[in-house]
Amino acid sequence: MGDNEFLATHTQELRRGTVVLACLLALRRPGYGYGLLDALAQAGVPVEANTLYPLLRRLEAQGLLVSEWDTTEARPRKFYRTSPAGVEMTRRLRTEWEELGAALRLLDSEGDPK
Amino acid sequence: MTTLTDRYIAATLRSVPEKSRGDLERELRASIGDDVDARVARGDGPDAAEIAALTELGDPARLAAAYAGPQRYLIGPRFFHAYIRTLGIVLVFSIPTVWAVLLAVWLAAGDSVGSALVISTAAALFVGMMAGFWTTVGYAVVEAAETAREVTGEPPEWTTELGMAVTWTPARLPKETSARTVRASDAVEALVGGSIGIAIVFIQRSMSPFTDASGAAIPVMNPALWSVWIPLAIALAVAWMVVELIKLVRGAWSVPIAAAITLLTVASSGVQVYLLGTGQLFNPIFLERLGATGWLAAGSPLVLLLIAFSVFDAAKRIFRAWYSTVGPAAC
Numbered sequence: 513m514g515d516n517e518f519l520a521t522h523t524q525e526l527r528r529g530t531v532v533l534a535c536l537l538a539l540r541r542p543g544y545g546y547g548l549l550d551a552l553a554q555a556g557v558p559v560e561a562n563t564l565y566p567l568l569r570r571l572e573a574q575g576l577l578v579s580e581w582d583t584t585e586a587r588p589r590k591f592y593r594t595s596p597a598g599v600e601m602t603r604r605l606r607t608e609w610e611e612l613g614a615a616l617r618l619l620d621s622e623g624d625p626k
Numbered sequence: 627m628t629t630l631t632d633r634y635i636a637a638t639l640r641s642v643p644e645k646s647r648g649d650l651e652r653e654l655r656a657s658i659g660d661d662v663d664a665r666v667a668r669g670d671g672p673d674a675a676e677i678a679a680l681t682e683l684g685d686p687a688r689l690a691a692a693y694a695g696p697q698r699y700l701i702g703p704r705f706f707h708a709y710i711r712t713l714g715i716v717l718v719f720s721i722p723t724v725w726a727v728l729l730a731v732w733l734a735a736g737d738s739v740g741s742a743l744v745i746s747t748a749a750a751l752f753v754g755m756m757a758g759f760w761t762t763v764g765y766a767v768v769e770a771a772e773t774a775r776e777v778t779g780e781p782p783e784w785t786t787e788l789g790m791a792v793t794w795t796p797a798r799l800p801k802e803t804s805a806r807t808v809r810a811s812d813a814v815e816a817l818v819g820g821s822i823g824i825a826i827v828f829i830q831r832s833m834s835p836f837t838d839a840s841g842a843a844i845p846v847m848n849p850a851l852w853s854v855w856i857p858l859a860i861a862l863a864v865a866w867m868v869v870e871l872i873k874l875v876r877g878a879w880s881v882p883i884a885a886a887i888t889l890l891t892v893a894s895s896g897v898q899v900y901l902l903g904t905g906q907l908f909n910p911i912f913l914e915r916l917g918a919t920g921w922l923a924a925g926s927p928l929v930l931l932l933i934a935f936s937v938f939d940a941a942k943r944i945f946r947a948w949y950s951t952v953g954p955a956a957c
C-alpha cells in the first residue's frame with residue numbers, strides 16, 4: 513500500500529461529509545438526480561451516482577429536501593429543492609465548515625516553526 | 627421486451643419496501659435514462675452506453691442497501707444469497723449422508739431394521755440442525771467482521787470470497803424482472819412430499835418388519851388414528867398440494883395463498899406435535915416388538931427433537947410465505 517493509496521482513502525473520508533452540504537447548497541435551485549450529479553462534478557465535488565441518489569431520498573425523508581415530479585418533459589423527472597429546514601441546516605453546516613477551516617489554519621500557524 | 631435496465635431496476639427493487647417501489651422505479655429509470663443519453667451524446671453506442679451506465683451504478687444489491695440506509699443484520703444482503711446456498715448444500719449433503727452411513731453401520735452391527743431406522747433418522751436430523759446452526763453462526767461472524775471493516779473504511783475482505791463480487795458487471799443481472807416470483811420447487815416439494823407421505827401412511831399397514839402370531843403385518847402407526855387423525859392429515863396434505871399448484875399456475879404469491887399456507891402449516895404441524903407429544907403416533911405393539919418403547923414415549927428426547935424439528939419447519943414455511951408475499955417491509 514503506497515502513499516497514494518492512503519491519500520485516496522483520506523481524501524475520500526474528508527470529502528464524504530461535505531456531500532450533504534454541497535447538495536443542500538446546490539438544490540436551493542431545484543434539480544434532479546442526474547443533473548445534480550453533473551452539476552456537482554462540474555463544481556469540483558464529484559460524487560458517485562450510487563451514493564448521491566440514495567442520499568437525496570434520505571435527505572427528503574429527513575425533511576431537508578422537498579420533491580416534485582415534473583411530467584411536462586418527455587422523461588418525467590423527480591425534482592428536489594432545499595426546504596426551509598434544509599436552508600437552516602445549510603447555514604449551520606456551513607458555519608461548522610468555516611469554523612473547522614479556521615481551526616485548521618490556527619493549528620497550521622501554531623505548528624509552523626518560525 | 628425486457629431491457630438490461632428493466633432487469634437492473636427489478637433487481638434493485640426486489641429488496642426495497644413495497645410502498646416506495648413505484649416512486650423509486652420512476653426516478654431510477656429517469657436517472658439511468660439521463661446517464662445513457664449523456665453517454666450517447668458523447669459518442670457511445672446505445673448498448674455500450676447502457677452497460678457503462680449500469681456498471682457505474684454498481685451491484686443492485688448494494689444500491690438497494692444504500693436506499694434502505696444503515697441497518698443491522700444478522701446476515702445482510704451481501705451474504706444472504708451465499709448463506710442460503712451454503713445452507714442448502716450443507717443440509718442436502720449432511721442429512722442423507724449421515725442417515726445412510728449410520729443406517730449401514732447399525733444394520734451391519736446386527737440391529738433390527740426398525741431400530742436402525744429410528745436411530746439413524748434421529749441422528750441425521752440432529753446433525754442437520756447442528757450443521758444449519760454452525761453455518762448460520764459462521765455467516766453472522768463474517769457479516770459482523772465485514773460491517774466493522776466498513777465502519778473503519780477498510781476495503782472488504784470476505785465479500786469477494788463469499789459469493790458477492792466487488793467488481794460487478796450488468797452480465798450478473800438475473801433474467802427475470804418480476805419482483806416476487808414463485809419457485810417451481812415449492813410445488814414439486816408439495817407434490818412429491820405429499821404423495822410420498824400419503825403412500826407411506828397406506829404402505830405401513832401391510833409392509834412392516836414385524837408380524838403377529840397369525841402372520842399379519844403389525845402396522846407402524848397407531849391403528850386407532852384411522853378414525854380421525856390419519857384422514858385429517860391426508861386431507862391437509864392434499865389441500866397443501868392443491869394450494870401449491872394454484873400458486874404455481876397463478877405464478878405469484880398473494881395474501882390468501884400465504885394465509886392458506888399458514889393455516890395448513892399450523893394445522894399439520896399441530897397434528898404432528900399433538901400425536902408425537904401424547905405418544906399416540908406409533909402403534910404400541912410395534913414399539914414393543916421394536917424394543918423402542920422408551921425411545922418414542924411421550925417426553926423422550928427423541929420425541930422432543932422431532933417436535934422441535936416440526937415447529938422449526940412450520941415457522942420457516944410461514945415466514946417464507948409472508949416474506950414472499952409482503953416483503954421485508956412487513957417482517
